[in-house]
Amino acid sequence: MIRAVVFDVGECLVDETREYGTWADWLGVPRHTFAAMFGAVIAQGLDYRETFQVFRPGFDLYEERELRAEAGHPERFGEEDLYPDVRDSLKALRADGLWLGIAGNQTVRAGRILRELFSPDVDLIGTSDDWGASKPDQAFFDRVAEVVPAGPAEILYVGDRVDNDLRPAVAAGMRTALVRRGPWGTIQWHTPEAQELPTFRVESLLELSPLIQTFNAPAR
Template identity: 35%
Template sequence: MENIKWIFFDLGSTLVDESECLKERCKVIIEQNNLDADEFYKKVLEYAEKDAFAIRWAAQDFGVAVPKWFGELERLYPDVEEILKNLSQKFKLGIIANQVTGTQKRIDSWDIGKYFDVVVASAEAGCEKPDLKIFNMALKQAKCNPSEAVMIGDRLDNDIIPAKKLGMNTVWVRQGFAKFQSVKNELERPDYIVESIADVVDLF
């Protein structure tokens, strides 16, 4: 990718492995409500193809409540710090993510906050992806033209499509529930597709 100055990352299921959080949330829903596990997971996967809140919608279909987010089970994907360290030597790095308050504190606790010059999270921004406002806020803070930036994320709907609309370069990381999504048209087609965050380094 030529003329790239900035690389922006999503956080959940892109840099942060949320798989254990999702498993625990499903487990609690199933056990507390005596649901058939196979039926519930089938419904979750149906929604995972089209929405970021697959468990929430599945729970609604079954008429049950969704438990808290088990944030204590979040972990960085392997080698994330090394990946960010390498990329930060050649590019400016940023985060554009739908997150609750305290994103900077969380990434600092994982010892990766030092690699990011811009962190725009929905709770503080007052808007969330796929709204183009949050992307424009990040680009403005970075003083960066869209064509000079890359958006790396796990979701076609929240990350790839809005970034492409603005003229950003895009990388789809097929991790988490979003790997069940599929590209339906050219507007949704990322510039690059990788199967894990570890593969991103090879693109640059």
């Protein structure tokens, strides 16, 4: 049975369109140019941070985050940046009696924002900065397995990326769900791994509750 559902953050719960737009502004390049290069980098299977190198060689993302904060433009997201299916999906899964968590590659600052947005709607919120391990490293998913009160095979990890989410979660023995949205989910959707690896493939998080109920039915 699936007893716990753990969500990725960016492009799973949070639409990052505005955030990446502000990075384009910070770099001083047109937003559509930045977005086009971002997509091209992902389509080539490269690390998304290579996008920044195109416009500013030697760009250090962590250092620039701090510089933005010092300049009064820190990373930020709010209720208006959540995908419209998030709240109702969480309510449905909670009503099903499932343990819920959020765990993704996020900064300490983003972790604070997530706790403001989602406590007490979920049971746990963890970030890569909190844990000192980031996806796709196995240590990140080992940490997820440690904090979730269920066995790995009873955990469903929900994300938008084959490389960062599905592949390492499956290696950790977890079930997975791929949501088709954002640049990664859209670009990777038709790849063999995206079709073979996940337990579920969904267009909306609202599909998860009935899918999990059906999956769990034989065990009841």
